[in-house]
Amino acid sequence: MKKLILAIESSCDETAMTIIDTNKKILANKIFSQADFFENYGGVIPELASRMHVDNIFYLFEEVLSIANIEIKDIDYICVTAGPGLIGSLLVGINFANSLAQLYNIPIIPINHMQGHIYAINDLEQMQFPHLSLVVSGGHTDLVYLDKTLNFELLGSTLDDACGESYDKIAKLLDLGYPGGPKIEQLANIGANNIDFPLPLNDQSFNFSFSGLKSACFNYVNQAKMKKKNIKKEDIATSFEASIKNILLNKLKLAIAEKQPKQISIVGGVSNNKNIVKYLQEHVGEILIPNKGLSSDNSLMIALVGIEKIRNNDINYNKYINAIPNITVEYDWGTNAK
Numbered sequence: 592m593k594k595l596i597l598a599i600e601s602s603c604d605e606t607a608m609t610i611i612d613t614n615k616k617i618l619a620n621k622i623f624s625q626a627d628f629f630e631n632y633g634g635v636i637p638e639l640a641s642r643m644h645v646d647n648i649f650y651l652f653e654e655v656l657s658i659a660n661i662e663i664k665d666i667d668y669i670c671v672t673a674g675p676g677l678i679g680s681l682l683v684g685i686n687f688a689n690s691l692a693q694l695y696n697i698p699i700i701p702i703n704h705m706q707g708h709i710y711a712i713n714d715l716e717q718m719q720f721p722h723l724s725l726v727v728s729g730g731h732t733d734l735v736y737l738d739k740t741l742n743f744e745l746l747g748s749t750l751d752d753a754c755g756e757s758y759d760k761i762a763k764l765l766d767l768g769y770p771g772g773p774k775i776e777q778l779a780n781i782g783a784n785n786i787d788f789p790l791p792l793n794d795q796s797f798n799f800s801f802s803g804l805k806s807a808c809f810n811y812v813n814q815a816k817m818k819k820k821n822i823k824k825e826d827i828a829t830s831f832e833a834s835i836k837n838i839l840l841n842k843l844k845l846a847i848a849e850k851q852p853k854q855i856s857i858v859g860g861v862s863n864n865k866n867i868v869k870y871l872q873e874h875v876g877e878i879l880i881p882n883k884g885l886s887s888d889n890s891l892m893i894a895l896v897g898i899e900k901i902r903n904n905d906i907n908y909n910k911y912i913n914a915i916p917n918i919t920v921e922y923d924w925g926t927n928a929k
């Protein structure tokens with residue numbers, strides 16, 4: 592019998608809620624993004640983000656109930672992001688979920704945000720296994736392998752900055768505002784790849800490094816300023832993005848050779864980048880990306896992990912849950928927990 596789920600996401604600067612049934616019929620799906628507010632700050636300020644979640648979460652809750660035309664007592668499960676993320680932001684969603692769960696006696700299912708990014712491709716069709724996922728977001732850059740559903744193996748991750756974070760830092764360097772990804776992508780389309788930026792950690796490991804590339808961009812700009820030379824922002828963007836594309840491609844190829852996956856996906860905020868996706872697809876063949884609106888943080892992806900857990904009976908129910916800000920994609924609260 593189908594059940595109704597309320598999913599809540601508040602791990603960074605998006606407050607989001609979804610009401611969906613276990614057959615994946617969406618009754619309501621709303622996101623309030625704080626990105627416009629943080630545009631002039633050059634990045635998210637954690638304390639302000641959590642305060643804004645507090646301001647928005649109750650209105651969002653009323654709105655999704657009204658769109659779905661249901662009452663809270665109709666909800667069978669609450670799924671909420673419990674980590675990784677900004678602690679203050681996570682706690683707003685978690686505390687809200689705990690209170691509803693206690694008041695209305697609804698089972699609560701903690702969800703790993705990184706698993707959510709991967710299951711974002713699962714909204715219309717079921718993903719196939721063995722599956723290889725490249726998770727590229729503002730906080731993470733992970734290569735993840737799943738031999739079967741809900742069994743996550745972290746092959747490698749970034750040793751320093753995340754891929755999206757490096758976009759944001761280069762955008763700040765070039766005074767383009769936050770988030771940097773879309774702005775750099777736009778400029779990269781009109782510039783020339785004529786600056787020789789490095790490919791850090793271009794080795795046989797599955798790990799990534801982006802800080803050397805970031806430093807090379809900063810040095811290039813600083814030296815140009817010292818020599819009073821004009822810089823072409825669009826050429827920096829194109830050359831920077833060329834290095835990013837090649838780093839991602841090299842690591843993806845290594846993982847494909849080792850794991851021979853049946854299906855490959857690229858997920859997380861950076862998978863909004865058409866240049867990167869096209870480049871990777873040209874070189875390794877079919878790669879799935881999330882449907883519109885599901886690459887960046889959202890609560891539908893959190894619900895999709897929850898549905899999979901319910902279907903697989905992979906849940907340990909708790910009376911209440913707490914935030915764990917620094918977990919990897921492998922961390923789980925379910926019966927499969929490692």
Ligand code: KG4
Binds near residue numbers: 728771860887
């Ligand atoms: O997954 P996400 O929404 O949030 C995190 O969990 O981090 O990812 C946000 C990141 C930001 O760093 C943003 O600059 C990057 O995704 N991003 C992009 C693009 N759109 C968003 N990076 C490159 N190209 C884009 N078009």
Ligand code: ZN
Binds near residue numbers: 704708728859887888
């Ligand atoms: Zn995310």
